[in-house]
Each structure stands twice: as C-alpha cells, then as structure tokens.
Amino acid sequence: MSIYDIIFYLFATITLVSAFFVVTIRNIVYSAFFLLFTFFGVAGIYVILGADFIAMVQLIVYVGGILILILFGVMLTNKITNVQIKTGTSQIIPAAIGVGLFAGILTATLVNTPWRKIDNSPLFPTTQGLGLMLISEYGVVFELLGILLLIALIGAASLARK
Amino acid sequence: MIHIGLGHFLFVSSILFSLGIFGVVTRKNAVMVLMGIELMLNASNINFIAFAKYGNFGLQGQVMALFVIVLAAAEAAIALAIVLNIYKTFSTVNVDEIDTLKD
Secondary structure (H helix, E strand, O other): OOHHHHHHHHHHHHHHHHHHHHHHOOEHHHHHHHHHHHHHHHHHHHHHOOOHHHHHHHHHHHHHHHHHHHHHHHHHOOOOOOOOOEOOEOOHHHHHHHHHHHHHHHHHHHHHOOOOOOOOOOOOOOHHHHHHHHHOOOHHHHHHHHHHHHHHHHHHHHHHHO | OOOOOHHHHHHHHHHHHHHHHHHHHHEOEHHHHHHHHHHHHHHHHHHHHHHHHHOOOOOHHHHHHHHHHHHHHHHHHHHHHHHHHHHHHHOOOEOOOOOHHHO
16 A cells, blocks of 8 residues: 555545534534534645645635634624534434435446546646636636625625624 | 545545535534535535546646635625524524524
C-alpha cells in the first residue's frame, strides 16, 4: 500500500466519520465543529486529486466564511443563556431506509460502470491554468458570478436588517 | 492490491451526498438543514474534481468546482438571513413548527 493510498484512506475516513457525526449528533454547536473536520477532509481529498488552488479556496471560503456564518446563525437563533443547544429529529427510520437505498443504488451504479482506468494527468500547479480560463474561456461566467455575489450580499444584508 | 482510482472518490462523494440528504430530511433546526446542504455541495465538488482528474477535460471540472463554491457562499448568506427573519417572526427555527400556511 503506497503512501498515496494511506493518505486517501485517512482523509476519506475523516470526511465520512465527521459527516456522520454532523448529521447524527444532537448538539448543534458540536455538529458545526464536526462540519469543520468534514471541510478539512474534503480539502485533503482535493489535494490528493491535484486541485491545490481549489483546496485553498475550500479552506478559506468554507472554513473561514461559511462555517463562521453558520456558527453565527446558531448563536443568533437560540437563547444565549441556553447552554444545551439541541436539535430535534424526525422520521429517522424512514429517512435511514430511503437514504440507504439511495446510497446503495449510487454505489451499485458506480461499481458496475466501466470507468476508464488510465490516469493521464500528472500533478502540476493549477493556479495559472485556472486563472487563464477564468479570464478567457469563462470570463462572462466569472463576471456574472461577481454580480451574483454582490446581489446576494446586498440582499442578505437588507433581509437581515429588517 | 486495489490502486486508488476514480471509483474510490465517487464512493466517498456518494456516501457524503447521502449523509447530506439524511441531515436535510431528519433535522428539525433550519441551520442543521443548511449544514446538510453544504455537505451535498461538497460531495458534488468532489465529483467535479475527480472527473477533472480522471476524465479528459483538463481544468474545466476545477473551474466548475470554483463556481459551486461561490454559489454555496451566496446561498449560505441568503439562507441565514432568511433564518434570522424566521426566528424574529416565529421565535423558533424548527422547520416543523413553521406551518402558518397550513391553516
């Protein structure tokens, strides 16, 4: 077993185990902190797949931005004196059966599909290529996403201020 | 000895997506539903980047993953603003108690 395989299994285990705790643990703050480990694990998987820039963006945007936003959401929507911030659950058994069936179908599909076995891309820094694509081929999409972010932030601010 | 290939990454992402769906359908707190959606978006990102490496698409999958991250950030900001408004109006964020439209 090569070091590559060991690192993959390490990050996959971190991701899946902490994601399992995110959706099952009852304390919301603990869930948010397990979500942190899930995002770290996913960033590690991106590094294994050779996407170094995406992994850094994942760490900066998800861990630095979205997770903090979610923690603010948890704190602002509960009584601050309430030490035990719990969440209720509903319909666990039908949901587990349905999700289990869904995961089984997905896994069966990906096992039975004849994927190409070759891996023709050596690992190389992707920042330059991504930057060139963002200003040439995907330039319009990039600008539209900038406008969308501006609209979303103004909308969120005006929604939350009311 | 099985070498790590595309199937391993797709398996991780499919399990992560299923866990996200499980979180969305079983949790009552609206913020927890948001966390489930983030898990599902991360699973789709793993798929994009795995196909960018093992398919013959160059960097296009990674550009799509970047766009998904931007959309996730916008979605989280908007959704938390809506959740804050719901909390101000109903004093709860449990999605099963907010059923005013049912009356």
